Structures are given as C-alpha cells and as structure tokens.
Amino acid sequence: MDLRGKIGGAVSRIRGLFARPEAPAQDPARFAAYSDTSIPVIECKNVTKIFKDRRTGKESIALENVSFTIEDLPNMGEFITILGPSGCGKSTLLNIISGLEPHYPQTKGEVKVKGAPVAGPGSDRGMVFQSYSSFPCYTVLENVAFGLMLKGAPEKEREDIAADWIKKVKLAGFERKYPKELSGGMRQRVALARTLAVNPRIVLMDEPFGALDRITRWEMQDLLIELWEKVQATVFLVTHDIPEAVYLGDRLFLMTPRPGRLTEIVKLPRPTEKAAEMQRTSRFAETVNEISRKVESIH
Ligand SMILES: Nc1ncnc2c1ncn2[C@@H]1O[C@H](COP(=O)(O)OP(=O)(O)OP(=O)(O)O)[C@@H](O)[C@H]1O
Ligand SMILES: [Mg+2]
Numbered sequence: 001m002d003l004r005g006k007i008g009g010a011v012s013r014i015r016g017l018f019a020r021p022e023a024p025a026q027d028p029a030r031f032a033a034y035s036d037t038s039i040p041v042i043e044c045k046n047v048t049k050i051f052k053d054r055r056t057g058k059e060s061i062a063l064e065n066v067s068f069t070i071e072d073l074p075n076m077g078e079f080i081t082i083l084g085p086s087g088c089g090k091s092t093l094l095n096i097i098s099g100l101e102p103h104y105p106q107t108k109g110e111v112k113v114k115g116a117p118v119a120g121p122g123s124d125r126g127m128v129f130q131s132y133s134s135f136p137c138y139t140v141l142e143n144v145a146f147g148l149m150l151k152g153a154p155e156k157e158r159e160d161i162a163a164d165w166i167k168k169v170k171l172a173g174f175e176r177k178y179p180k181e182l183s184g185g186m187r188q189r190v191a192l193a194r195t196l197a198v199n200p201r202i203v204l205m206d207e208p209f210g211a212l213d214r215i216t217r218w219e220m221q222d223l224l225i226e227l228w229e230k231v232q233a234t235v236f237l238v239t240h241d242i243p244e245a246v247y248l249g250d251r252l253f254l255m256t257p258r259p260g261r262l263t264e265i266v267k268l269p270r271p272t273e274k275a276a277e278m279q280r281t282s283r284f285a286e287t288v289n290e291i292s293r294k295v296e297s298i299h
Contacts, residue, residue: 033114033116034114034124034201036072037072037073037074038072039072039114039115040069040112040114040115041070041071041072041078041113041114041201041202041234042069042097042111042112042113042202042234043068043069043070043110043111043112043115044066044067044068044069044093044097044109044110044111045067045109045110045111046065046066046067046108046109046110047063047065047066047067047093047096047106047109047111048061048063048064048066048106048108049061049062049063049089049092049096049103049106049107050062050107051102060258060259061258061259062089062103062258062259063092063093063096063106063259063260063261064259064260064261065109065261066093066260066262067109067262068262068265070234072114075232076232077232077233077234077235078234078235078250078251079228079234079235079248079250079251080234080235080236080249080250080251080252080253081236081237081238081239081244081245081246081248081249081251081252081253082237082238082239082245082252082253083239083240083242083245083252083253083254083255083291083295084253084254084255084256084257084260085255085258085299087257088255088256088257088258088259088260089255089258089259089260090206090238090255090260091103091206091238092260093260094206094236094238096111096118097111097113097118097202097204097236098121098127098204099119099120100121104118104120105118113125113201113202114201123147123150123151123198123200124200124201124202125200125201125202125203125204126147126195126196126198126200126202126203127203127204127205127206128188128192128195128203128204128205128208129191129206129208130206130207130208130210130211132179132184132187132191134179134187134190134191134194135179136178136179136180137178138178138179139175139176139177139178140171140174140175140177140182140190141159141162141163141166141175141176143190144162144165144166144190144193144194144197145158145159145161145162146194147194147195147197147198148161148162148197148198162193162197163175165193165196165197166193168193168196168227168230169189169190169192169223169227170189170223171186171189174186184211184212185212185216185220188208188209188212188220189223192208192223192224192227196227196231200233201233201234202233202234202235202236203228203231203233203234203236204236205235205236205237206238207238207239207240208220208237209221209239209241209244210239210240210241215276217241217275218274218275218276218279219275221244221247221248221275222274224248225248225271235248237249242291242292243284243288245291246268246284246287246288246291247271247275247278247279247284249266249268250267250268250270251265251266251267251268252265252268252291253265254291254294254295254298257298257299263298264294266291266294268287
C-alpha cells in the first residue's frame with residue numbers, strides 16, 4: 001500500500017479518536033461548557049510528569065508542580081508565551097494539554113480544558129510543531145483539509161474552508177503544490193492553516209518559527225497576530241527567542257531548568273505595531289533586557 005493509502009487507513013482509525021473528546025454538538029454538557037465563560041479555558045493544578053527509564057528503572061522529573069489558570073475572556077483569546085531552558089519540560093506541558101503520548105497523561109496533578117479533564121487528543125486543541133509536520137504526499141490543499149477530514153466534514157465543505165485558510169495565510173496559488181516545493185516559512189503557514197482550519201479553542205505551538213530567519217520570523221509573528229485576532233483562540237507558544245516571547249505574549253510563563261517549574265508569570269502589553277517596527281524600539285529593548293536578566297538569573 002502506498003503512503004497515501006496508509007494515511008487514508010489511519011484516518012478512519014484516528015477519526016473516532018478525534019471526534020470523541022470534542023464533539024460539542026453531540027455532547028450537550030460539553031457544548032454548554034464551551035459557551036459558559038465562567039469556566040476557565042485551561043486549569044493546570046500541580047501537574048508533575050515523571051519519566052521512568054524502562055531499562056534502568058531510573059526516574060526523571062520532566063515537569064514539577066505546574067499550576068496556572070487561563071480564564072475564558074469573552075470575545076478575546078489570551079496569548080501565552082513560554083520561555084525556559086532546553087529540557088525544562090515546555091514540550092511536555094504542551095503535549096499533556098493536547099493529550100499526546102508519551103507525555104500525556106501527567107503523572108500527578110490535574111489538567112482540565114473547559115472544566116473537563118483532558119482525556120486524549122481533540123480538535124478543540126490544535127498543535128503546530130517546530131519541524132515541518134505536513135504530509136509530504138499531500139498537496140497544500142489536502143494538508144490544510146486534513147483535520148477537517150478527520151472531523152468528518154464533506155469533501156466540498158472541507159475544500160472550501162481549506163481554500164479560505166490558504167488565502168488567509170497568504171498562500172493562494174500554492175494549493176496544488178507539495179510541501180517539498182515550499183520554503184520553510186511557507187510550510188509553517190501550511191501548518192498554521194491546517195491547525196486553524198478546524199477552529200480549535202486552544203492552539204499549542206512548539207517553537208513554530210524556530211527554524212526561520214529573523215525577517216521571516218517577524219512576518220510570521222505579524223501573520224499570527226492577524227489570524228489570532230480573527231479566531232480568538234487561547235494560544236500557547238513555546239520559544240527560545242526572548243523578543244518573540246515579549247512581542248506576542250499577553251502573559252509570559254518563565255520556567256526553571258529541569259525539573260521544570262513555573263517560576264514567574266509576567267504580564268505584557270499587546271503589540272501596537274508590526275513586529276519589525278516594534279522590536280526595534282528602545283522601549284521594547286528595555287523589556288527584552290528585563291526578561292533576559294530574569295532568564296539568566298534562573299539558569
Ligand atoms: N518520551 C520521553 N521519555 C523520557 N524522557 C523524556 C521524554 N520526552 C521528554 N523527556 C525528558 O523530559 C524532559 C523535558 O523534555 P521536553 O522535551 O519537554 O523539554 P523542552 O523544554 O521542550 O526542551 P527543548 O527546549 O530542548 O525543546 C527532558 O529531560 C527530556 O529528556
Ligand atoms: Mg521542546
């Protein structure tokens with residue numbers, strides 16, 4: 001069986017998995033939770049993740065006692081950026097929220113999305129990874145429509161929605177291209193479109209622009225802000241780039257080296273100018289310096 005056939009087979013298996021935890025239309029209680037803004041979008045209470053080495057039995061703590069609440073702000077999402085040294089558990093935290101193994105489930109503590117404990121992946125949560133995660137054998141259009149196919153949307157509907165998102169990420173004209181024919185920045189636009197096309201309530205982004213040059217990164221930050229204002233989702237974005245964390249974040253989560261703990265939450269203003277302009281101002285540089293000092297002091 002070719003790769004497309006294999007993916008097609010996997011789709012029907014995954015479809016059930018994806019439909020179950022979300023499906024607010026079929027689950028009145030969950031639907032009600034999503035329209036009740038008094039229920040936080042995410043609540044993490046004392047979340048700890050311990051990995052055990054299968055051969056030696058040795059345990060290592062990836063994440064320790066992480067607690068925070070993301071309130072459901074009416075008509076606006078919140079943008080959370082996460083900074084922390086390599087290995088402090090940033091990806092682990094994102095994967096636990098998205099319900100992706102082997103990080104999910106947490107060893108201790110509680111993770112609730114709109115009041116319900118996370119019970120696996122769901123299309124209410126979309127993930128964008130650092131590596132270009134598009135299917136190489138699918139065109140841009142097919143990649144963007146993929147999540148909609150998992151949700152069981154009819155072909156015409158998913159192609160229309162996908163084409164619309166391709167326009168929004170400024171890739172019109174590239175619908176029939178394959179990922180290998182695109183630049184890194186363009187591939188991350190495909191990943192963004194694919195994730196946002198299913199209208200997730202929470203978008204989890206793990207170093208999505210890590211492999212991009214500075215100018216392309218700025219362009220992607222502008223695009224992300226523009227799209228985020230449209231979708232009003234809660235965004236978690238992990239980055240090693242302090243200016244990026246400062247520019248995008250409403251709140252910046254600072255994590256300690258391994259075992260990762262959430263040591264400080266810094267509130268930040270929303271961007272008022274395009275990334276390239278704002279990140280060149282002396283005021284912005286002052287905030288970046290302040291955060292850099294905090295980062296250095298916890299290393
Ligand atoms: N599948 C796994 N099995 C065992 N240990 C793991 C696994 N995944 C991650 N870890 C460990 O958990 C810790 C946290 O890893 P994680 O990938 O979450 O870090 P990170 O903060 O995302 O790092 P980076 O910035 O380098 O991406 C690390 O010590 C890592 O070795
Ligand atoms: Mg990581």
